Amino acid sequence: MCLGIPGQIIEITNVNHKLALVNIGGVKREVNIACIVDEQHPPEACIGDWVLVHVGFAMNRINEQEAAETLQLFQELAAAQAGISTYTNSV
Protein backbone atom coordinates (compact mmCIF):
# COMPACT_ATOMS: atom_id res chain seq x y z
CA MET A 1 0.00 0.00 0.00
CA CYS A 2 2.83 2.40 0.83
CA LEU A 3 4.81 1.31 -2.20
CA GLY A 4 7.03 3.99 -3.69
CA ILE A 5 9.07 3.85 -6.87
CA PRO A 6 12.00 6.12 -7.78
CA GLY A 7 11.70 8.11 -10.98
CA GLN A 8 13.21 11.18 -12.66
CA ILE A 9 11.18 14.21 -13.72
CA ILE A 10 11.82 14.83 -17.42
CA GLU A 11 9.15 17.38 -18.36
CA ILE A 12 6.56 19.70 -16.79
CA THR A 13 3.30 18.99 -18.63
CA ASN A 14 0.87 21.32 -16.81
CA VAL A 15 2.12 24.08 -14.52
CA ASN A 16 -1.37 25.05 -13.27
CA HIS A 17 -2.33 21.49 -12.31
CA LYS A 18 1.27 20.76 -11.19
CA LEU A 19 1.69 17.78 -13.49
CA ALA A 20 5.00 16.41 -14.73
CA LEU A 21 6.23 13.53 -16.83
CA VAL A 22 8.38 11.11 -14.85
CA ASN A 23 10.64 8.39 -16.20
CA ILE A 24 10.29 5.34 -13.96
CA GLY A 25 12.68 2.64 -15.12
CA GLY A 26 11.99 3.47 -18.75
CA VAL A 27 8.23 3.86 -18.32
CA LYS A 28 7.01 7.44 -18.68
CA ARG A 29 4.00 8.48 -16.64
CA GLU A 30 2.37 11.78 -15.77
CA VAL A 31 2.39 12.43 -12.03
CA ASN A 32 1.27 15.23 -9.75
CA ILE A 33 4.14 17.22 -8.19
CA ALA A 34 2.10 19.30 -5.70
CA CYS A 35 3.90 17.68 -2.74
CA ILE A 36 7.36 18.77 -3.89
CA VAL A 37 6.81 22.32 -5.14
CA ASP A 38 6.79 25.53 -3.13
CA GLU A 39 8.16 29.06 -3.55
CA GLN A 40 11.74 27.80 -3.34
CA HIS A 41 11.05 24.94 -5.76
CA PRO A 42 8.70 26.08 -8.56
CA PRO A 43 7.59 23.40 -11.03
CA GLU A 44 10.04 24.45 -13.76
CA ALA A 45 12.94 23.92 -11.31
CA CYS A 46 11.96 20.27 -10.82
CA ILE A 47 13.20 18.94 -14.17
CA GLY A 48 15.97 16.41 -13.57
CA ASP A 49 14.95 15.81 -9.95
CA TRP A 50 14.77 12.23 -8.72
CA VAL A 51 11.54 11.68 -6.81
CA LEU A 52 9.66 8.91 -5.08
CA VAL A 53 6.34 8.21 -6.84
CA HIS A 54 3.35 6.88 -4.91
CA VAL A 55 -0.25 6.56 -6.25
CA GLY A 56 0.35 9.06 -9.04
CA PHE A 57 2.10 11.68 -6.89
CA ALA A 58 5.75 12.61 -6.50
CA MET A 59 5.88 12.46 -2.72
CA ASN A 60 9.44 13.60 -2.02
CA ARG A 61 12.76 14.29 -3.67
CA ILE A 62 15.46 11.66 -3.32
CA ASN A 63 18.52 13.15 -1.63
CA GLU A 64 21.24 11.97 -3.99
CA GLN A 65 24.08 12.79 -1.59
CA GLU A 66 22.50 10.81 1.26
CA ALA A 67 21.93 7.87 -1.08
CA ALA A 68 25.56 7.99 -2.20
CA GLU A 69 26.79 8.08 1.41
CA THR A 70 24.65 5.06 2.35
CA LEU A 71 26.01 3.12 -0.63
CA GLN A 72 29.56 4.20 0.21
CA LEU A 73 29.11 2.79 3.74
CA PHE A 74 28.02 -0.56 2.27
CA GLN A 75 30.99 -0.50 -0.11
CA GLU A 76 33.47 0.20 2.69
CA LEU A 77 31.96 -2.48 4.89
CA ALA A 78 32.15 -5.10 2.15
CA ALA A 79 35.70 -4.08 1.25
CA ALA A 80 36.84 -4.14 4.88
CA GLN A 81 35.42 -7.61 5.36
CA ALA A 82 37.03 -8.83 2.20
CA GLY A 83 40.33 -7.58 3.57
CA ILE A 84 40.73 -5.10 0.76
CA SER A 85 41.78 -1.59 1.59
CA THR A 86 39.64 0.88 -0.28
CA TYR A 87 41.26 3.59 -2.28
CA THR A 88 39.95 6.32 -4.48
CA ASN A 89 41.02 6.58 -8.07
CA SER A 90 41.40 10.19 -9.00
CA VAL A 91 40.13 10.70 -12.50
Added chain:
Amino acid sequence: MKYVDEFREPEKAEAILREITKLSHQLEKPIKIMEVCGGHTHSIFKYGIEEILPQTIELIHGPGCPVCVMPKGRLDDAIAISQNHNVIFATFGDAMRVPGSKTSLLQARAQGADIRMVYSPLDSLQIARDNPDKEVVFFALGFETTAPSTAFTILQAAGEKIHNFSMFSNHVLVIPALKALLDNPDLQLDGFVGPGHVSMVIGSDPYQFISQQYNKPIVVSGFEPLDILQSIWMLLQQLVENRCEVENQYNRIVQKSGNTVALQAINKVFAVRDSFDWRGLGDIPYSGLKIQPEYAQFDAELKFIIPNLKVADHKACKCGEILKGVLKPWECKVFGTACTPETPIGTCMVSSEGACAAYYKYGRLSTIAKRTITQKPKITQEPLPACGFSSD
Protein backbone atom coordinates in the same frame (compact mmCIF):
# COMPACT_ATOMS: atom_id res chain seq x y z
CA MET B 1 16.76 0.84 -11.96
CA LYS B 2 18.60 3.66 -10.18
CA TYR B 3 18.07 3.79 -6.40
CA VAL B 4 16.78 0.23 -6.46
CA ASP B 5 19.40 -2.13 -7.91
CA GLU B 6 22.28 -0.68 -5.86
CA PHE B 7 20.37 -1.55 -2.69
CA ARG B 8 19.99 -5.21 -3.63
CA GLU B 9 23.61 -6.36 -4.07
CA PRO B 10 24.14 -9.77 -2.43
CA GLU B 11 27.80 -9.26 -1.41
CA LYS B 12 26.89 -6.07 0.47
CA ALA B 13 24.03 -7.93 2.15
CA GLU B 14 26.48 -10.62 3.27
CA ALA B 15 28.76 -7.97 4.75
CA ILE B 16 25.94 -6.39 6.77
CA LEU B 17 24.70 -9.82 7.82
CA ARG B 18 28.11 -10.66 9.25
CA GLU B 19 27.96 -7.48 11.35
CA ILE B 20 24.45 -8.40 12.51
CA THR B 21 25.66 -11.87 13.48
CA LYS B 22 28.61 -10.43 15.45
CA LEU B 23 26.30 -8.12 17.39
CA SER B 24 23.72 -10.83 18.01
CA HIS B 25 26.40 -12.84 19.85
CA GLN B 26 26.90 -9.88 22.20
CA LEU B 27 23.25 -9.82 23.23
CA GLU B 28 22.35 -11.91 26.25
CA LYS B 29 18.87 -12.94 25.13
CA PRO B 30 16.83 -13.51 22.00
CA ILE B 31 15.28 -10.29 20.72
CA LYS B 32 12.01 -9.41 19.04
CA ILE B 33 11.90 -6.65 16.46
CA MET B 34 8.64 -5.46 14.95
CA GLU B 35 8.59 -4.19 11.39
CA VAL B 36 5.55 -1.95 11.53
CA CYS B 37 4.99 -1.48 7.82
CA GLY B 38 3.42 -4.04 5.52
CA GLY B 39 5.81 -2.94 2.79
CA HIS B 40 8.67 -4.09 4.99
CA THR B 41 6.88 -7.37 5.70
CA HIS B 42 6.57 -7.98 1.97
CA SER B 43 10.25 -7.19 1.34
CA ILE B 44 11.38 -9.36 4.26
CA PHE B 45 9.58 -12.37 2.79
CA LYS B 46 10.35 -11.61 -0.84
CA TYR B 47 14.10 -11.51 -0.16
CA GLY B 48 14.15 -14.21 2.52
CA ILE B 49 15.59 -11.85 5.13
CA GLU B 50 13.97 -13.62 8.07
CA GLU B 51 15.63 -16.89 7.11
CA ILE B 52 19.16 -15.52 6.94
CA LEU B 53 19.07 -13.66 10.25
CA PRO B 54 20.67 -15.23 13.33
CA GLN B 55 18.24 -17.46 15.18
CA THR B 56 18.20 -15.17 18.20
CA ILE B 57 16.49 -12.43 16.19
CA GLU B 58 12.75 -12.77 15.70
CA LEU B 59 10.81 -10.47 13.42
CA ILE B 60 7.24 -9.65 14.44
CA HIS B 61 5.07 -8.49 11.57
CA GLY B 62 3.11 -5.44 12.62
CA PRO B 63 -0.21 -3.85 11.69
CA GLY B 64 1.08 -1.39 9.08
CA CYS B 65 -1.04 -2.69 6.21
CA PRO B 66 -4.15 -0.53 5.72
CA VAL B 67 -6.06 -3.34 4.04
CA CYS B 68 -5.23 -5.75 6.87
CA VAL B 69 -6.48 -3.43 9.61
CA MET B 70 -9.73 -2.49 7.86
CA PRO B 71 -12.69 -3.84 9.84
CA LYS B 72 -15.49 -5.70 8.07
CA GLY B 73 -18.02 -3.00 8.94
CA ARG B 74 -16.17 -0.38 6.91
CA LEU B 75 -16.02 -2.75 3.94
CA ASP B 76 -19.77 -3.28 4.26
CA ASP B 77 -20.19 0.51 4.22
CA ALA B 78 -18.06 0.79 1.07
CA ILE B 79 -20.09 -1.94 -0.64
CA ALA B 80 -23.35 -0.25 0.43
CA ILE B 81 -22.17 3.00 -1.21
CA SER B 82 -21.13 1.14 -4.38
CA GLN B 83 -24.60 -0.42 -4.65
CA ASN B 84 -26.31 2.97 -4.85
CA HIS B 85 -27.98 3.66 -8.16
CA ASN B 86 -25.93 6.10 -10.22
CA VAL B 87 -22.67 5.55 -8.30
CA ILE B 88 -19.30 4.72 -9.79
CA PHE B 89 -17.13 3.45 -6.95
CA ALA B 90 -13.36 3.80 -7.48
CA THR B 91 -10.79 1.98 -5.38
CA PHE B 92 -7.17 0.92 -5.24
CA GLY B 93 -6.81 -2.71 -6.29
CA ASP B 94 -5.62 -3.69 -2.80
CA ALA B 95 -9.14 -3.41 -1.40
CA MET B 96 -11.00 -5.37 -4.08
CA ARG B 97 -10.82 -8.81 -2.44
CA VAL B 98 -11.12 -7.79 1.21
CA PRO B 99 -14.03 -9.76 2.66
CA GLY B 100 -16.90 -7.82 4.19
CA SER B 101 -19.52 -9.62 6.27
CA LYS B 102 -21.26 -11.03 3.17
CA THR B 103 -19.29 -10.12 0.10
CA SER B 104 -16.25 -8.25 -1.24
CA LEU B 105 -16.03 -5.33 -3.66
CA LEU B 106 -14.97 -7.81 -6.35
CA GLN B 107 -18.10 -9.89 -5.77
CA ALA B 108 -20.26 -6.76 -5.58
CA ARG B 109 -18.89 -5.77 -8.99
CA ALA B 110 -19.76 -9.20 -10.36
CA GLN B 111 -23.27 -8.65 -9.04
CA GLY B 112 -23.66 -5.44 -11.01
CA ALA B 113 -22.14 -2.57 -9.02
CA ASP B 114 -19.99 -0.18 -11.08
CA ILE B 115 -16.70 -0.60 -9.21
CA ARG B 116 -13.48 0.44 -10.91
CA MET B 117 -9.86 -0.04 -9.92
CA VAL B 118 -7.67 3.06 -10.15
CA TYR B 119 -3.97 3.65 -9.75
CA SER B 120 -4.32 7.13 -8.28
CA PRO B 121 -7.10 9.16 -6.63
CA LEU B 122 -6.62 11.61 -9.50
CA ASP B 123 -7.86 8.87 -11.85
CA SER B 124 -11.13 8.76 -9.92
CA LEU B 125 -11.44 12.54 -10.32
CA GLN B 126 -11.03 12.06 -14.08
CA ILE B 127 -13.84 9.48 -14.00
CA ALA B 128 -16.01 12.16 -12.36
CA ARG B 129 -15.12 14.67 -15.09
CA ASP B 130 -15.93 12.08 -17.76
CA ASN B 131 -19.27 11.08 -16.14
CA PRO B 132 -21.01 14.28 -14.99
CA ASP B 133 -24.33 12.44 -14.68
CA LYS B 134 -22.88 9.92 -12.20
CA GLU B 135 -21.77 10.20 -8.56
CA VAL B 136 -18.15 9.09 -8.32
CA VAL B 137 -16.91 7.92 -4.92
CA PHE B 138 -13.25 7.16 -4.17
CA PHE B 139 -12.43 4.63 -1.45
CA ALA B 140 -9.69 6.57 0.37
CA LEU B 141 -7.57 4.29 2.50
CA GLY B 142 -4.02 4.13 3.67
CA PHE B 143 -1.70 5.67 6.23
CA GLU B 144 -0.14 9.13 6.11
CA THR B 145 1.74 8.07 2.97
CA THR B 146 -1.44 8.09 0.90
CA ALA B 147 -3.38 10.84 2.70
CA PRO B 148 -1.61 13.75 0.91
CA SER B 149 -2.63 12.37 -2.49
CA THR B 150 -6.30 12.18 -1.48
CA ALA B 151 -6.09 15.62 0.16
CA PHE B 152 -4.68 17.18 -3.02
CA THR B 153 -7.35 15.40 -5.07
CA ILE B 154 -10.12 16.94 -2.93
CA LEU B 155 -8.46 20.35 -3.20
CA GLN B 156 -8.38 19.95 -6.97
CA ALA B 157 -12.05 18.86 -7.05
CA ALA B 158 -12.94 21.92 -4.95
CA GLY B 159 -10.89 24.20 -7.21
CA GLU B 160 -12.60 22.86 -10.33
CA LYS B 161 -16.02 22.78 -8.60
CA ILE B 162 -16.55 19.12 -9.47
CA HIS B 163 -19.74 18.38 -7.54
CA ASN B 164 -20.27 14.74 -8.53
CA PHE B 165 -17.17 13.54 -6.64
CA SER B 166 -16.69 12.42 -3.05
CA MET B 167 -14.47 10.24 -0.89
CA PHE B 168 -15.14 7.55 1.67
CA SER B 169 -12.27 8.27 4.05
CA ASN B 170 -10.67 5.38 5.89
CA HIS B 171 -7.26 6.94 6.37
CA VAL B 172 -5.49 5.83 9.53
CA LEU B 173 -2.58 7.24 11.53
CA VAL B 174 0.48 5.28 12.52
CA ILE B 175 1.46 6.97 15.80
CA PRO B 176 -1.76 6.11 17.74
CA ALA B 177 -1.46 2.51 16.49
CA LEU B 178 2.11 2.29 17.77
CA LYS B 179 0.98 3.65 21.14
CA ALA B 180 -1.76 1.01 21.29
CA LEU B 181 0.79 -1.71 20.53
CA LEU B 182 3.24 -0.44 23.12
CA ASP B 183 0.48 -0.34 25.74
CA ASN B 184 -0.46 -3.96 24.99
CA PRO B 185 0.97 -6.20 27.76
CA ASP B 186 0.73 -9.28 25.48
CA LEU B 187 3.39 -7.87 23.21
CA GLN B 188 6.98 -7.77 24.36
CA LEU B 189 9.20 -6.02 21.82
CA ASP B 190 12.83 -4.95 21.90
CA GLY B 191 12.69 -2.46 19.03
CA PHE B 192 11.01 -1.27 15.87
CA VAL B 193 11.87 -1.03 12.22
CA GLY B 194 9.98 2.20 11.47
CA PRO B 195 7.82 2.77 8.39
CA GLY B 196 9.79 4.52 5.65
CA HIS B 197 7.16 6.10 3.48
CA VAL B 198 4.86 7.18 6.31
CA SER B 199 7.94 8.89 7.76
CA MET B 200 8.60 10.53 4.39
CA VAL B 201 5.40 12.49 5.13
CA ILE B 202 5.38 12.85 8.94
CA GLY B 203 9.15 12.83 9.52
CA SER B 204 11.14 10.88 12.09
CA ASP B 205 10.53 13.27 15.01
CA PRO B 206 7.03 11.93 15.90
CA TYR B 207 8.64 8.64 17.03
CA GLN B 208 10.54 10.30 19.89
CA PHE B 209 7.89 9.09 22.37
CA ILE B 210 8.91 5.49 21.61
CA SER B 211 12.44 6.06 22.83
CA GLN B 212 11.63 8.58 25.56
CA GLN B 213 8.45 7.15 27.10
CA TYR B 214 8.73 3.45 26.27
CA ASN B 215 12.53 3.06 26.18
CA LYS B 216 12.53 1.26 22.85
CA PRO B 217 14.84 1.94 19.92
CA ILE B 218 13.39 2.59 16.47
CA VAL B 219 15.13 2.86 13.11
CA VAL B 220 13.19 4.34 10.19
CA SER B 221 14.00 2.10 7.25
CA GLY B 222 13.89 1.96 3.48
CA PHE B 223 12.38 -1.01 1.68
CA GLU B 224 15.22 -2.62 -0.24
CA PRO B 225 16.98 -5.62 1.30
CA LEU B 226 20.13 -3.66 2.16
CA ASP B 227 17.99 -0.96 3.79
CA ILE B 228 16.22 -3.47 6.02
CA LEU B 229 19.43 -5.30 6.93
CA GLN B 230 21.17 -2.02 7.77
CA SER B 231 18.20 -0.98 9.93
CA ILE B 232 18.36 -4.26 11.87
CA TRP B 233 22.12 -3.74 12.24
CA MET B 234 21.51 -0.21 13.60
CA LEU B 235 18.88 -1.53 16.02
CA LEU B 236 21.28 -4.19 17.31
CA GLN B 237 23.97 -1.54 17.79
CA GLN B 238 21.54 0.42 19.95
CA LEU B 239 20.62 -2.66 21.98
CA VAL B 240 24.24 -3.69 22.49
CA GLU B 241 25.17 -0.15 23.54
CA ASN B 242 22.03 0.09 25.70
CA ARG B 243 20.72 3.09 23.77
CA CYS B 244 17.08 3.91 22.92
CA GLU B 245 17.02 6.43 20.11
CA VAL B 246 15.14 7.33 16.97
CA GLU B 247 17.50 6.75 14.07
CA ASN B 248 16.94 7.25 10.38
CA GLN B 249 18.44 4.74 7.97
CA TYR B 250 16.28 6.05 5.10
CA ASN B 251 17.78 9.53 5.06
CA ARG B 252 17.77 9.69 1.26
CA ILE B 253 13.98 10.07 1.52
CA VAL B 254 13.05 10.89 5.13
CA GLN B 255 13.74 14.15 6.93
CA LYS B 256 13.23 14.82 10.63
CA SER B 257 10.26 17.11 10.08
CA GLY B 258 8.79 15.25 7.10
CA ASN B 259 7.21 16.88 4.07
CA THR B 260 5.70 20.21 5.16
CA VAL B 261 3.69 20.70 1.96
CA ALA B 262 2.11 17.25 2.27
CA LEU B 263 1.34 17.73 5.97
CA GLN B 264 -0.30 21.09 5.28
CA ALA B 265 -2.55 19.48 2.66
CA ILE B 266 -3.56 16.72 5.11
CA ASN B 267 -4.36 19.24 7.85
CA LYS B 268 -6.32 21.46 5.47
CA VAL B 269 -8.60 18.69 4.17
CA PHE B 270 -8.77 16.17 7.02
CA ALA B 271 -9.64 16.26 10.71
CA VAL B 272 -8.70 13.59 13.24
CA ARG B 273 -11.59 11.32 14.28
CA ASP B 274 -12.27 10.87 17.98
CA SER B 275 -11.83 7.14 17.50
CA PHE B 276 -11.45 4.61 14.70
CA ASP B 277 -11.96 0.85 14.70
CA TRP B 278 -8.93 -1.23 13.68
CA ARG B 279 -9.18 -4.90 12.93
CA GLY B 280 -7.32 -6.75 15.63
CA LEU B 281 -6.60 -3.67 17.69
CA GLY B 282 -10.16 -2.46 18.29
CA ASP B 283 -11.05 1.20 18.76
CA ILE B 284 -7.99 3.42 18.92
CA PRO B 285 -8.53 7.06 19.96
CA TYR B 286 -7.56 9.76 17.45
CA SER B 287 -6.28 7.20 14.95
CA GLY B 288 -8.34 7.95 11.83
CA LEU B 289 -8.98 10.86 9.48
CA LYS B 290 -12.33 12.29 8.39
CA ILE B 291 -13.01 15.06 5.93
CA GLN B 292 -13.14 18.60 7.36
CA PRO B 293 -16.60 20.31 7.43
CA GLU B 294 -15.27 22.88 4.94
CA TYR B 295 -15.10 20.06 2.36
CA ALA B 296 -18.31 18.29 3.48
CA GLN B 297 -19.62 18.19 -0.10
CA PHE B 298 -16.81 15.72 -0.86
CA ASP B 299 -17.55 13.49 2.14
CA ALA B 300 -19.29 10.27 1.05
CA GLU B 301 -20.24 9.53 4.67
CA LEU B 302 -22.50 12.60 4.54
CA LYS B 303 -23.67 12.11 0.97
CA PHE B 304 -24.82 8.51 1.33
CA ILE B 305 -26.67 6.44 3.88
CA ILE B 306 -24.31 3.76 5.17
CA PRO B 307 -24.97 0.90 7.63
CA ASN B 308 -22.12 2.04 9.90
CA LEU B 309 -22.25 -1.20 11.88
CA LYS B 310 -19.50 -3.01 13.73
CA VAL B 311 -19.16 -6.56 12.44
CA ALA B 312 -17.30 -9.26 14.34
CA ASP B 313 -14.52 -11.10 12.54
CA HIS B 314 -14.91 -14.75 11.55
CA LYS B 315 -14.48 -16.87 14.67
CA ALA B 316 -11.80 -19.03 13.11
CA CYS B 317 -9.76 -16.06 11.87
CA LYS B 318 -6.80 -15.01 13.99
CA CYS B 319 -5.89 -11.88 12.01
CA GLY B 320 -6.25 -9.74 15.12
CA GLU B 321 -3.68 -11.68 17.09
CA ILE B 322 -1.41 -11.97 14.05
CA LEU B 323 -1.51 -8.19 13.46
CA LYS B 324 -0.39 -7.67 17.06
CA GLY B 325 2.36 -10.27 16.66
CA VAL B 326 0.85 -12.40 19.43
CA LEU B 327 0.29 -15.36 17.08
CA LYS B 328 2.08 -16.52 13.94
CA PRO B 329 0.03 -17.16 10.79
CA TRP B 330 0.48 -20.91 10.92
CA GLU B 331 -1.02 -20.93 14.40
CA CYS B 332 -4.38 -20.03 12.84
CA LYS B 333 -6.42 -23.16 12.12
CA VAL B 334 -7.68 -21.95 8.75
CA PHE B 335 -4.27 -20.79 7.43
CA GLY B 336 -3.54 -22.44 4.11
CA THR B 337 -6.69 -24.55 4.22
CA ALA B 338 -9.95 -22.62 4.27
CA CYS B 339 -8.07 -19.32 4.12
CA THR B 340 -5.82 -18.77 1.09
CA PRO B 341 -5.08 -15.72 -1.09
CA GLU B 342 -7.69 -17.02 -3.56
CA THR B 343 -10.36 -17.46 -0.87
CA PRO B 344 -9.33 -15.23 2.02
CA ILE B 345 -11.26 -15.36 5.27
CA GLY B 346 -9.08 -12.76 6.96
CA THR B 347 -7.51 -9.57 5.64
CA CYS B 348 -3.93 -10.67 6.40
CA MET B 349 -4.36 -13.20 3.59
CA VAL B 350 -5.73 -10.61 1.13
CA SER B 351 -2.98 -8.06 0.83
CA SER B 352 0.49 -8.99 -0.41
CA GLU B 353 1.67 -7.00 2.62
CA GLY B 354 -0.25 -9.16 5.07
CA ALA B 355 1.78 -11.59 7.15
CA CYS B 356 -0.40 -14.60 6.23
CA ALA B 357 -0.20 -13.93 2.49
CA ALA B 358 3.56 -13.41 2.76
CA TYR B 359 4.10 -16.73 4.57
CA TYR B 360 1.79 -18.47 2.11
CA LYS B 361 3.23 -16.95 -1.06
CA TYR B 362 6.92 -17.20 -0.31
CA GLY B 363 6.89 -20.65 1.26
CA ARG B 364 9.04 -19.75 4.23
CA LEU B 365 6.83 -21.55 6.68
CA SER B 366 8.68 -24.81 7.21
CA THR B 367 12.05 -23.20 7.92
CA ILE B 368 10.75 -20.48 10.19
CA ALA B 369 8.34 -22.74 12.04
CA LYS B 370 11.17 -25.17 12.69
CA ARG B 371 13.34 -22.35 14.01
CA THR B 372 10.55 -21.10 16.22
CA ILE B 373 9.89 -24.53 17.69
CA THR B 374 13.46 -25.62 18.22
CA GLN B 375 15.52 -22.51 18.70
CA LYS B 376 13.35 -19.76 20.06
CA PRO B 377 11.21 -19.31 23.13
CA LYS B 378 7.66 -20.51 22.57
CA ILE B 379 5.36 -17.71 21.57
CA THR B 380 1.97 -19.01 22.56
CA GLN B 381 1.32 -22.58 21.53
CA GLU B 382 2.63 -25.40 19.40
CA PRO B 383 2.53 -24.44 15.73
CA LEU B 384 0.06 -26.37 13.68
CA PRO B 385 1.25 -28.48 10.80
CA ALA B 386 1.45 -26.67 7.48
CA CYS B 387 -1.96 -27.82 6.28
CA GLY B 388 -2.12 -27.67 2.55
CA PHE B 389 0.98 -25.52 2.42
CA SER B 390 3.42 -26.26 -0.32
CA SER B 391 6.90 -24.95 0.30
CA ASP B 392 8.65 -23.41 -2.68
